[in-house]
Amino acid sequence: MQPQTHPNPDLSVGPDHHPRWNAAPHRRQGFHTLHRIARYSLGFRAASVLDLRLTADLGIPAREDVRRLTASPWFSALAVTEGNRLLYEAYAPDFGPDRPHAIMSISKMAANLILGHLWEAGRIALDEPLGAILPWLGPGYRDATVQQALNMDVHNAFNEDYTDPFTTVFQFETAMGMRLPQGPEPLMAELLAGIGLAPGAGDSVNRTGASLYKSANTDVLMLAAEARGGRPLRAWLADLADAAGIEGVLHMGTDRAGTPIFSGGICLTARDLCRYGALFARNGRGVDGTAFGSAAFLDRTLAGGVPMPAPRGHLRYSNQTNTDGTWVGHGGYGGQYLVANPATGRVACYLSVLQDAHGYDPDWYPPVIAMLTEICAGP
Template sequence: MTISSFANPDLAIVADNKARWNTPAHRRAGFQNLHTVNRYAISLRSDEVLALSEAFDPRIGELGAVRALTSTGIFCGMVVVRGQDVLFEKYADDFGPDRPHTIMSISKTVMNLIIGELVADAKINLAASVSDYLPRIGNGYASATIQQVLNMDLENDYTEDYSDPYASSYLHEAVMGWRLPGEGMPQHQTQKEFLAGIRSDDIANRTGAANYKSANTDVLAWIAEEVSGQPIQAWLTDIVEAAGLEQALYMSTDREGFPIVDGGGCLTARDLARHGLLFVRRGKGVCGRRVGNAEFIDFTREAPGPKMPAPIDFFHYSNQTMTDGTWIGHGGYGGQFMLANLDTGVVGVFFSVLENADAFDRDYTASIVRMLADIARDFG
């Protein structure tokens, strides 16, 4: 008897060498439902929830930038929080406060907390080489320092040009469970196998700017597991429980269950704001819990790495975050940003879904960042 089957249509490669969920016609639904689309994932939920109270400030909604960016067809949600007060909240008709959304590369910020804690405990030296901690790593990372990896300040053959449908970052998706492996690709490659295969003849970054590579984050996660003896899932659980998330953190994994911290997270807008508040409070969480390291968070904005490429070169990449020296935050592929002003205590979150071919527009990112930075400065 023949048992018939067909390739999962959400994950199958269709136009422009993309999985169907990430094509323009399906991307909005894909981003709002990636926690159910991906092949492998975990979900983590806190026992205690950080209480938030509505204290809306109507002046925020009257700002021209806010009106413009929240009235487009690609907008999904926006939240502004100060302390435990929600100052502003708005959602598109097809979204809402209880809906998770992919946060893509904003996920990387968890590694600032994890590495910061390991540096404080003298388990990681920022000047040490990756091979000091991962002897089996390939020459794409072996001689790079931990600080170079943290700051996106190295070169190797992993590419992340979103306009190139065959860039490494897209091919990486098969390992992450975001697409089916293409012809000639390994069928069940693990994250660590993939990372160990990255190569470089010269790791020096000569671009004059941050050289963005999501694989860097996964290398850091691998190092964290090795030096701590604690799985990344356990580290993530500590962060979720310190932040006091109300809903679940959904995190993509590889086939072995290794979390994809480079971009696998999905959260509600309010819960992403709760996560951002951890940076404002320098790692202090609910119920006296602590994650990260206060000195490392301050070091992140005081000694930033290379500038981002123009036109977003008004901030830097630093220790798996983006910063202008006042705020710490991160962007996400396709139209997300989280920004935490460490002086005023205001956190802003913005979700949207770009529907152009490559889901990338630095001018659009710049407009989101400037809006959130202005709000975080002026409403503290």
């Protein structure tokens, strides 16, 4: 007799076009347990852990914006570090310091470290067309350069509108094991190869004057890094965990073939997210002092980039980070943000879960960014 089965309820897509874990009533629990919900993942632990010792900065909890944003029902965690000092941390009642949280697109910052390392080593050129590195790419990326992809400066048919039931980013969720497929299950490389030009466009040049956010850029870049780096991406992740000195597990989502999804696959605790950010505060150096990223590439990152659209028009998208010229950081779908300031050595992260219809509100981020920027500027 054939055994009885039923579709995985966490990954089944409902009438709101989201899998249950990402539907508004379940999204908070989903973000707090995505490292266990996603079908495919890898885990990495560090050999040596960066000590974080509580040295409270009472000016941080005294801030009005800290009080307000940590009181929000969407709040999960806020943590601030400087070197080995844990200056502040706060958690929602249903979260805690030992709990991993989905950081979504903050994962993209790892591409800055890895591509920067390869660039400094002469293994990859920023003006090189991606099609010269990955000949199987379709017209959406074939002629775009490494630098254009790094700066979210590519115009193609990839769509990341979470309110659109036909958005191509939902196909990527299927490849990542975050929703059940309708038909054959795609691999990430297959999806990337199939991205074409935007309707009516004759090339992939971005003529808008502002960055065009496409998570696919990151995954193309990381496959280019794997090709030019001569080692599997999972080896870079093992080195990343060691360089950051994380205490828990760096969880990385993958597709069915085991390809790590650097566009949004990492889950970390708040403290370990600060340890990850501290790689930028240390100008790319790991906890043992050796270079994991590139200080010269970070300088280029702080100085370069493409203006971001409103309401973040005061920032630039540069080499897979957001920057104002002083700090680097990134946001994540659903309500996360990380800021790292190399001038002060401070790192601050804010984790939250937006429980609106689609998990995205562009107006949620500016006050969070302003708070983290001011905290990382120091007393």
